[in-house]
Amino acid sequence: MGMTIAEKILAAHSGHTTLTPGQLIECQTDWVLCHEITTPAALRMLEERGMDRVFNPDQIVAVPDHSVPAMNIKAAQMYQKLKSWVKEKGIKHFYDVGRGGIAHVVLENTGLMKPGQTLVSGDSHTCNAGALGTFATGVGSTDLAGAIYAGMVWFKVPETMLIKVTGQTQQGVTPKDIVLEVIKRIGADGANYLVMEWVGDYIDNLDMEGRFTLANMAIEAGGKTGIVAVDDTTRAYMAERGVTPDQYTEYQSDPDAKYKVMVEVDASQVEPTVAYPNIPSNGRVAGSDHIPVTHAYVGSCTNGRISDLRDVARILKGNKVAEGVQMIVVPATQLIWKQAAQEGLLEIFVDAGASVSYPSCGACLGMHSGVLGPNDVCISSTNRNFVGRMGDPSAAIYLASPATVAASAVAGFIADPRAYNHTLPNTSAQVTGGAAD
Numbered sequence: 001m002g003m004t005i006a007e008k009i010l011a012a013h014s015g016h017t018t019l020t021p022g023q024l025i026e027c028q029t030d031w032v033l034c035h036e037i038t039t040p041a042a043l044r045m046l047e048e049r050g051m052d053r054v055f056n057p058d059q060i061v062a063v064p065d066h067s068v069p070a071m072n073i074k075a076a077q078m079y080q081k082l083k084s085w086v087k088e089k090g091i092k093h094f095y096d097v098g099r100g101g102i103a104h105v106v107l108e109n110t111g112l113m114k115p116g117q118t119l120v121s122g123d124s125h126t127c128n129a130g131a132l133g134t135f136a137t138g139v140g141s142t143d144l145a146g147a148i149y150a151g152m153v154w155f156k157v158p159e160t161m162l163i164k165v166t167g168q169t170q171q172g173v174t175p176k177d178i179v180l181e182v183i184k185r186i187g188a189d190g191a192n193y194l195v196m197e198w199v200g201d202y203i204d205n206l207d208m209e210g211r212f213t214l215a216n217m218a219i220e221a222g223g224k225t226g227i228v229a230v231d232d233t234t235r236a237y238m239a240e241r242g243v244t245p246d247q248y249t250e251y252q253s254d255p256d257a258k259y260k261v262m263v264e265v266d267a268s269q270v271e272p273t274v275a276y277p278n279i280p281s282n283g284r285v286a287g288s289d290h291i292p293v294t295h296a297y298v299g300s301c302t303n304g305r306i307s308d309l310r311d312v313a314r315i316l317k318g319n320k321v322a323e324g325v326q327m328i329v330v331p332a333t334q335l336i337w338k339q340a341a342q343e344g345l346l347e348i349f350v351d352a353g354a355s356v357s358y359p360s361c362g363a364c365l366g367m368h369s370g371v372l373g374p375n376d377v378c379i380s381s382t383n384r385n386f387v388g389r390m391g392d393p394s395a396a397i398y399l400a401s402p403a404t405v406a407a408s409a410v411a412g413f414i415a416d417p418r419a420y421n422h423t424l425p426n427t428s429a430q431v432t433g434g435a436a437d
């Protein structure tokens, strides 16, 4: 019987020629991604058992990102723990504060993670890397400990959901709107333990940044991971990072691969979508209700990339953030921050009255740099709008694309970005490479 991409990658990493969903496998992991929030717990587990080693210091990527630069002593200690372990074990790929940013976005950009590989991390948005045709998923601290120690992790082979997106979007509609629309249709548990495989001519025409946004949000529908097959866009992306096709394996799903369910989306019918509180599946058309906002947040591993910042700048250029609205823009990595500076985007943000922050997870999970207070109302390009996610439990979080966030910041209430159509010069440059190894 035919196999999906995910099944093929898992088979290749577990010594099987075929696999059936539901089967339990022991799987090799090519990469382990470590940040300062979940790694310390995994390290403590290993230390307590006298198993304090790493399977291969060259296959671990460490990036402090959630609570950096530290905003309190506890955060400083977590950071210190990660950093001292990196030093002690000789972890090769360490992207320290000032040289990295949000771990998933740092990793996608380095060229380290290659098509056909496997990745685990103690972070649920690890699925982000699936856009490169990889099997990448978040695991708990115990599995993370096992992966650090042995380079192995066990999985129940997931079934796959096929999401076929055809046609082209209207101007002002972005991949974030597509994925919010899909989650709205299938529900926040609609892809529970399923691989979400994206196909269709919309995907074929989509750049890598958009594909990362789609793969990144798989977990918001309960997905085990998101995945996009390798094509010329992926190959070009890898080539820009000095990686040639002989250095990786491309897997395609067989024509007779078995899918648990198929979802079809006509991209031309998707409108700018806003997920209302308190669940990402609560999507409605942007601007359908008059909802004044106090905060507008652009950032995160979902939507803090250079193309996102350009979308925001197009709308903010020549406009002002409405009085009473606090707008915060967080470029996801140092390299994106620098690129945005070079293109003049940061100046546009500042002129419009927005704060530009340093790369980090920041207020995405309510840790720092824009934490919401009681009854605040935030339109955000992040991925979760659960109660208390960005701060006080009484604050309301509306999830949207960066374009919708920018349009809303200018309007002072949740607005439809289609009313804006500014152009920016010099917007084709790519952000490539690792910041520092």
Ligand SMILES: CC(C)[C@H](C(=O)O)[C@@H](O)C(=O)O
Binding pocket: 037, 038, 066, 122, 123, 124, 125, 138, 365
């Ligand atoms: C802190 C970390 C474990 C968490 C996750 O796993 O996703 C965070 O990144 C989040 O987005 O909630």
Ligand code: SF4
Binding pocket: 066, 102, 123, 125, 299, 300, 301, 302, 360, 361, 364, 365, 382, 383
């Ligand atoms: S940016 Fe937000 S969603 Fe992404 S890893 Fe950080 S906290 Fe999690």
